[in-house]
Amino acid sequence: MAELALPAGDLARIRFAVSPMWQVVSSFRLLRAGTADRVHRRWLDQVRPRAAAAGLDRGWLAELIPPAGSYAPDFLTPAPATPAPTLEQELAALTAAPADRVRADLDHLRHHQGPPGPRARALHADPPAALPRLAQEIRAYWESALAPYWPRIRALLDADVFHRTRQLARHGTGRTLNTLHPQISWDGRTLHLARRSRTLAGHTPGTGLLLVPTAFKGPGLSTRISPPDPPQLAYRARAVGDLWQPRGRTAAATAAVLGRARALLLAELDTPATTTELAHRTGLSPAHVSQNLTALRDAGFVTAHRTGRSVLYARTAVAEAVLDAGR
Template identity: 40%
Template sequence: MPFHLHFEESDLLRCRFALSPLWETQAAVRLLSRPGQHGYHLPWLRRIREGAAKLDLAPLWLLMPDRGHNPDFISLPPRGPVTTFAEEIAQVRAVDPAVAREDMALALADRPGGLESAAGQRLLADPARAVQELADLLEQAWRVLVEPHWPRLRALLEADIAYHSRRLAETGFEGLLGEVSPRLRWTDSTLTVVGTNGDHTRALGGQGLVLMPSVFVWPEVVGGYEEPWQPAVIYPARGIGGLWTEAGERTPEALARLLGRARADVLCALDEPAGTSTLAHRLSLAASSVSEHLSVLRAAGLLTSRRYGHQVLYERTPLGIALAVSDHHAG
């Protein structure tokens, strides 16, 4: 069933991109209980298996029905384009308990037996305590499931935002939506998210819309957030197919012999635009070495660069792409 968002003229001026470590944390929690969505993330699942086994995620899972409402207050829309988990979890702890109770009740109503369960009744009986306990669980999940991998995840999310921001300037809002996901439709100033749970309509009323790429939401596109929060559309980030691939696994041997192993690894690691520090972390190289390799590759016409926010992002030119993938195609 569709999710409809009605735009006024002013809403188009207030659309923005953002990324959220809190959203990724709750989405990672949700993913653990959805085996059908594990495909792209099996390497991550192997890495976090031991730590995840020590987490008691049952109260969060209770509020995440397969179909229907998931609580907004445990993954609030970020206030700015880039925010920290500490800032976001502080907002969760500050949520009005009455608002949280209503939010939890909607989710429990969509889980068979949720409202009548002892665990559900406990959450609703003392929503102030429930908010703090759920925030504690989210903090534990962040530390175990997401924080160790956040530089890699953030790099992919930032690259997605950089790419789609450029495409927004080139194609306009309607053209961008079709590229973000085939589940997004634009008709008569209304954005429709196809395939979501329920049939829901909301007028943006001048608040605008937050567009958020996510690593763990695939294959879904989520349209969400009720009053009083700003509406958002969360969509799968580009490039998640190679997210957990190590650099050495994707560097053709012929290219390594031509450019040198480290320089070839840098070129092949740029499946999505990335900055020097991100590449250094991903490749376990010194930032100064990565910077030198990037300069040589750009001078050779294999990379281009542009500034995005506080950093410079590098991406491959058509020649760089051809070199990076040619050996695989030849095989």
């Protein structure tokens, strides 16, 4: 049982944050596990071939992020400075990590995982030179594995934070902490985390506590204690089992506004796809698909994400709202 004392000053600074880097680390853990996952099967089936083709399964991240259940370096998940930082803001914090902290995390990783690979050794030898190269790979992974799905993932995380903050307003800190995760219990002074082997001691008093929902975590709880940053607790977001469920076909009312072809393409983008894939699914010609995707992108209904030689198109939050209204 690990314990984290939270005096009044820390309780006053408890906050939630949606962190892109926590999604990077937890999703890459899942990708590395190499096993089937009932909740994320649709995502894994699409992303694994792309990650392998881009060499992401044997790059920097593969040396730094072990499969689920093992330690990952804390510098990969810097404390979010705002409730919803962008990936670039978090990468800026990552590349600015002090060299001694990076080396200490890598030493801890070696203790758990054994001899490091060549990239981890290069990072240990010269963090300021190697961290930008790591950040470049993270951007490539994000564009291929997470950006096309981000509106859906972000909606799930925002819904979790909305639920928790409303609960905090109605019932107070105790109820919120005691219902956050089965491993967490709060006695009014101390946060108790069951089945935790890593100590939570050493945090800087008065820095508060960061609660971070994640879409890709398993049933366990992840912690990051890295003074002088506030402690972070990353937990599985509510309703994650519904994340990849098909949203259903678009209604005739939506087609009447957008046109049949564009409404059909938006419906088919329940999962991101290329122009060729959309042409095959819809029976429209590739040229017709391309023309309509350009119009939808200009209107803010779809985004384009380059992965290798292909371009994936994905629905935006605007498109999701329009389709939901049409249904």
